[in-house]
Amino acid sequence: MTRKELIDQIKIKKSFLCVGLDSDITKIPKHLLDLEDPIFEFNKQIIDATHDLCVAYKPNSAFYESLGAKGWESLSKTEKYIPENIFKIIDAKRGDIGNTSKLYARAFYEQMNFDSITVSPYMGIDSVTPFLEYEGKWAILLALTSNVGAMDFQLIQTVKDNKKIFEKVLSISKKWGNDENMMYVVGATQAEMLKNIRDIVPSHFLLIPGVGAQGGNLQDVAKFGLNKDCGLLVNASRSIIYASSGMDFAEKARQEALNMQKEMAGILEKSAVL
Amino acid sequence: MTRKELIDQIKIKKSFLCVGLDSDITKIPKHLLDLEDPIFEFNKQIIDATHDLCVAYKPNSAFYESLGAKGWESLSKTEKYIPENIFKIIDAKRGDIGNTSKLYARAFYEQMNFDSITVSPYMGIDSVTPFLEYEGKWAILLALTSNVGAMDFQLIQTVKDNKKIFEKVLSISKKWGNDENMMYVVGATQAEMLKNIRDIVPSHFLLIPGVGAQGGNLQDVAKFGLNKDCGLLVNASRSIIYASSGMDFAEKARQEALNMQKEMAGILEKSAVL
Numbered sequence: 001m002t003r004k005e006l007i008d009q010i011k012i013k014k015s016f017l018c019v020g021l022d023s024d025i026t027k028i029p030k031h032l033l034d035l036e037d038p039i040f041e042f043n044k045q046i047i048d049a050t051h052d053l054c055v056a057y058k059p060n061s062a063f064y065e066s067l068g069a070k071g072w073e074s075l076s077k078t079e080k081y082i083p084e085n086i087f088k089i090i091d092a093k094r095g096d097i098g099n100t101s102k103l104y105a106r107a108f109y110e111q112m113n114f115d116s117i118t119v120s121p122y123m124g125i126d127s128v129t130p131f132l133e134y135e136g137k138w139a140i141l142l143a144l145t146s147n148v149g150a151m152d153f154q155l156i157q158t159v160k161d162n163k164k165i166f167e168k169v170l171s172i173s174k175k176w177g178n179d180e181n182m183m184y185v186v187g188a189t190q191a192e193m194l195k196n197i198r199d200i201v202p203s204h205f206l207l208i209p210g211v212g213a214q215g216g217n218l219q220d221v222a223k224f225g226l227n228k229d230c231g232l233l234v235n236a237s238r239s240i241i242y243a244s245s246g247m248d249f250a251e252k253a254r255q256e257a258l259n260m261q262k263e264m265a266g267i268l269e270k271s272a273v274l
Numbered sequence: 275m276t277r278k279e280l281i282d283q284i285k286i287k288k289s290f291l292c293v294g295l296d297s298d299i300t301k302i303p304k305h306l307l308d309l310e311d312p313i314f315e316f317n318k319q320i321i322d323a324t325h326d327l328c329v330a331y332k333p334n335s336a337f338y339e340s341l342g343a344k345g346w347e348s349l350s351k352t353e354k355y356i357p358e359n360i361f362k363i364i365d366a367k368r369g370d371i372g373n374t375s376k377l378y379a380r381a382f383y384e385q386m387n388f389d390s391i392t393v394s395p396y397m398g399i400d401s402v403t404p405f406l407e408y409e410g411k412w413a414i415l416l417a418l419t420s421n422v423g424a425m426d427f428q429l430i431q432t433v434k435d436n437k438k439i440f441e442k443v444l445s446i447s448k449k450w451g452n453d454e455n456m457m458y459v460v461g462a463t464q465a466e467m468l469k470n471i472r473d474i475v476p477s478h479f480l481l482i483p484g485v486g487a488q489g490g491n492l493q494d495v496a497k498f499g500l501n502k503d504c505g506l507l508v509n510a511s512r513s514i515i516y517a518s519s520g521m522d523f524a525e526k527a528r529q530e531a532l533n534m535q536k537e538m539a540g541i542l543e544k545s546a547v548l
Contacts, residue, residue, distance in 0.1 A: 024377070062370055062375070062377035063374075065378065065382075065385075066377040066378070066384075067381075068346065068350065068381070068385040069343045069347045069350065070343075072343040072346045073343045091370075093369060094367065095367060096334070096336055096365075096367055097419070097423075098421065100296070100336045101336070103298070103339070104336045104339065104340070106340040107336065107339035108339075120394040122394050122396045122416055122419075123394075123416070123419050123424065123428075124421070124422070124423020125422065125426055126422050145396075145397050146371070147371040147397060147401065149397050149399040149400045149401050149402075151398060153395060153398055153442065153446070154396065154398070156432050156439065156442060157433040159433055159436070160431070162433070165430070168430060169427065172427070
């Protein structure tokens with residue numbers, strides 16, 4: 001999916017919501033467990049209930065890998081089931097030497113047909129560029145994550161220009177691609193930091209996890225992160241997909257997604273995006 | 275596998291060789307392609323031909339994922355086929371927020387039965403500790419990698435104590451576990467840096483890729499990296515598994531592995547390890 005197509009979808013749906021399909025076999029409603037592929041069935045019903053409210057889905061590969069080859073099948077079926085006009089992110093946090101990253105690209109861009117993959121920046125340029133060589137596909141680099149461990153290395157101050165490591169990741173890596181094939185992960189728990197981040201990458205899309213269950217605030221994220229093309233994909237996983245553990249899980253997921261979409265529509269209508 | 279068991283195997287075999295099973299469907303001998311599971315068949319014959327010469331096998335998950343669910347099956351069968359007394363590393367370079375890293379641990383330690391997994395340090399403590407909570411299992415953290423992109427972030431100088439980022443990774447992360455559940459990846463192309471690394475982590479095992487096809491030198495690695503328990507696992511992938519693309523591929527792989535094992539035996543015999 002191209003940048004323009006993504007922005008068009010955001011304008012049409014008045015939403016920059018990404019639904020995280022962190023579908024855990026130990027957490028999905030019990031009545032699904034007798035089905036042949038409970039995880040796919042769960043995802044299918046979540047997608048059916050929310051696809052008009054969000055512009056992206058983001059399965060996290062760990063949840064599928066934890067089920068072995070069967071989980072990999074569920075992931076592949078889920079990717080195929082996501083409607084064409086929705087941006088498909090595989091949250092896999094991959095990254096390896098150039099020749100090996102190429103194979104990860106093959107896995108998620110050819111074997112499956114995701115639009116984008118999250119990538120860990122630690123191994124540098126050749127671990128990232130193989131994901132940029134596909135027309136209309138994207139690498140989404142971890143910059144500042146929303147977990148407690150983000151403190152350990154991402155915030156370390158560097159010598160030359162007194163920048164933090166995550167700022168070096170932004171300023172160095174943005175030269176490897178452009179705002180049509182790269183995005184960045186920036187945790188919502190650090191919303192005030194979005195201001196500095198926008199100074200470094202004014203036009204790139206940012207994928208923002210941590211709104212909802214992890215405690216981030218949508219208004220703050222928009223205040224500091226929105227740009228003229230929106231430039232944000234805000235992810236919510238658990239708060240939507242586990243809104244209920246009963247028969248009504250999809251309906252409740254829709255309600256949660258709708259609440260977020262309405263708030264987003266309000267934000268977009270007050271902005272220059274629409 | 276415990277540290278003691280690994281050291282015992284190194285002494286018995288006079289080897290600290292790890293064979294990297296980077297088994298690429300486009301590179302394995304053509305005569306295998308008609309079989310039902312060519313990748314597993316290739317690995318099986320490589321393992322049969324080399325298991326008395328090495329102490330570890332390291333499949334890289336990218337090669338298997340690039341084949342979809344079928345590749346995942348080949349990986350799982352390969353893990354099961356590796357003999358009990360050999361250390362099993364899944365080179366997956368994973369790492370995510372705590373709850374999600376737990377699922378990667380479930381994937382590789384429970385669904386499969388690897389002894390260890392390579393982990394990217396970027397997301398910090400909670401992305402790593404879930405891999406340390408299994409008796410006899412190990413996290414192998416990326417510190418200094420052997421690729422060109424290692425220059426981008428790993429070598430950046432930090433403010434407080436003028437250390438490089440990879441040195442901060444070593445000094446900070448070693449407190450999360452100990453030398454019985456953590457190892458570090460250090461590329462052989464930077465052998466002289468092993469001296470400084472040994473100052474920070476004198477007793478930890480180091481997994482050294484980049485000997486062979488990537489140009490690293492075994493004598494240099496041993497000179498700067500060997501400790502009293504050996505403390506090294508030196509990996510070779512392409513130089514062994516693709517030594518021949520003909521019917522004799524396993525035999526030629528054995529010859530390459532034997533050459534390395536002999537050199538390692540020479541190194542160990544001159545050291546205090548045996």
